[in-house]
Amino acid sequence: MADVAFSTVWQPGDGTQWVKWGMTDDDFIAADNEYFPQGLRVTSLEFHEGRIAAVWRPGEGTQWVKWGMTDDDFIAADNEYFPQGLRITSFDIADRRIAAVWRPGEGTQWVKWGMTDDDFIAADNEYFPQGLRVTSLEVEDGRIAAVWRPGEGTQWVKWGMSADEFAAADATYFADGLRITSLVVDHGRFAAVWRPGEGTQWWSAGRGAVDFSTEDGAYFARGLRIACLSLHDDPVGAYRYPWRGGDSYTVGQGNNSPAGGSHTGVQAWAFDFDMPAGTEIRAARAGTVEWLQENLTGTFNPTKDVGPDNTPFPDGDLRNWGNAVRLRHAGGFTSWYFHIQNDGVLVAVGDEVRQGQAIARSGNTGRTAGPHLHFQVQADSVNWGPSVPHTFGDACEQPASGATATSDNAP
Structure with missing residues (x-):
């Protein structure tokens, strides 16, 4: 089945x-x-x-x-x-x-x-x-x-x-x-x-x-x-990979893996996609831009020693997310896009966006060990909360850590 x-x-x-x-x-x-x-x-x-x-x-x-x-x-x-x-x-x-x-x-x-x-x-x-x-x-x-x-x-x-x-x-x-x-x-x-x-x-x-x-x-x-x-017949995932169709990126973390990673608990169903800074991020599903933050430049790398040039943000500080966008979708679901580059948000609050529309450019802002996109879906939430299981694309994929994910979003 x-x-x-x-x-x-x-x-x-x-x-x-x-x-x-x-x-x-x-x-x-x-x-x-x-x-x-x-x-x-x-x-x-x-x-x-x-x-x-x-x-x-x-x-x-x-x-x-x-x-x-x-x-x-x-x-x-x-x-x-x-x-x-x-x-x-x-x-x-x-x-x-x-x-x-x-x-x-x-x-x-x-x-x-x-x-x-x-x-x-x-x-x-x-x-x-x-x-x-x-x-x-x-x-x-x-x-x-x-x-x-x-x-x-x-x-x-x-x-x-x-x-x-x-x-x-x-x-x-x-x-x-x-x-x-x-x-x-x-x-x-x-x-x-x-x-x-x-x-x-x-x-x-x-x-x-x-x-x-x-x-x-x-x-x-x-x-x-x-x-x-x-x-x-013919199920389709509720979301598309959030980048240009035909392009492929590696899953840094996904589906509660790897063991010892940060994607556990409330983030068990969140994904990190490794991609160069400046990569065009696209809406994984049609929705409304509900919230964003932009113009942040700071980065904290948790894999390096803390020092004057690598200072952690306080727990719960929104700067941990870096520049970010949240879209609200039909039925109350929200998708979240983190670590966007400075001045890389391409939409405004209240914009109606179609699936596949460019909404930002990836970066390395916030709490991050390197350029990547953090993506997760939540159910009817306006605050940081539990991610929920979901799938991508025509094949209803749930890629694991280390997998290569190829987008079938808009070309």
């Missing part, structure tokens, strides 16, 4: 949440048998390359989960559960096999799959005036599946969108008081349902497991829970 990508929506929620992926059938059964007696129910069920992913959150009452069903198997199961007062709360199709979760519910329910675009439009035009709304949407190989259940208010359903089209649609609908209630990615194209909602919403697309876990942990701490989850 190393190549699995997570596209996820987080919205306000509370209580326990468990997320597991890459499960075999037996793994899932064991997990559900553990969580069900704790009052947790499956709120999202996904399949990718024969493995199961699921989200459990607080719930009550009966629950049935079935997967690997043929069309006839699914019809028989739904015909059995519907009269018992159970309705479909999660629905997935993978390799033409159906998976579904049934939980207590009431009222009308319609389920259709294998639909063309026109088929879906015709069905939704029929059911919407009856007070039914799409509660689950799936797309496999260009064919649409959907579940309609009682609901009210505005509904927008779009599919076949690029990532940019999806982002634009969500920006428009969010401002109108709508939130994403279903999300799926099929062969790089996005499909989604928006319905009335309120409060915070964050989403990310195509994250690898490391970046997904980091985001989910940060959002959970802020009172958000997974509302939608779609698994697909």
Whole structure:
């Protein structure tokens, strides 16, 4: 499951949440048998390359989960559960096999799959005036599946969108008081349902497991829970190496290595990239310039003897960082760039920068043993704090100390 990508929506929620992926059938059964007696129910069920992913959150009452069903198997199961007062709360199709979760519910329910675009439009035009709304949407190989259940208010359903089209649609609908209630990615194209909602919403697309876990942990701490989850191919790192695409530099420290280095504890996931002073530093991710310091010239080399020409800065003194820039990104994450050369900051506070835009030139200011760039990511922090795990580039890399890192940022 190393190549699995997570596209996820987080919205306000509370209580326990468990997320597991890459499960075999037996793994899932064991997990559900553990969580069900704790009052947790499956709120999202996904399949990718024969493995199961699921989200459990607080719930009550009966629950049935079935997967690997043929069309006839699914019809028989739904015909059995519907009269018992159970309705479909999660629905997935993978390799033409159906998976579904049934939980207590009431009222009308319609389920259709294998639909063309026109088929879906015709069905939704029929059911919407009856007070039914799409509660689950799936797309496999260009064919649409959907579940309609009682609901009210505005509904927008779009599919076949690029990532940019999806982002634009969500920006428009969010401002109108709508939130994403279903999300799926099929062969790089996005499909989604928006319905009335309120409060915070964050989403990310195509994250690898490391970046997904980091985001989910940060959002959970802020009172958000997974509302939608779609698994697909081709994960991409949340960040790009912070220099020109095609150029390579050595990792001085990274991923809690080497042993005895300074990148431990709160800096365990920070990186030092060895590069000549004056190297153009580029934004690792689009964001806003939130803070900077420039025009510092002092350097303290911790590997040399202390003396008049090599005086340490006090602990906690911002001069230890040298000239620096902090960018704030969607979802509250921040990236930090340290040891920039004197007069080497190329942006101003408040600037909106795109990924790959030049923001500074590397240097040797602050507490440093030689010219390099210190880079780290933090979660929703305006002060120095714990770095968080993240990956770089199309290959979702987490380079170790001594590795050569080649950028696929802007050329």
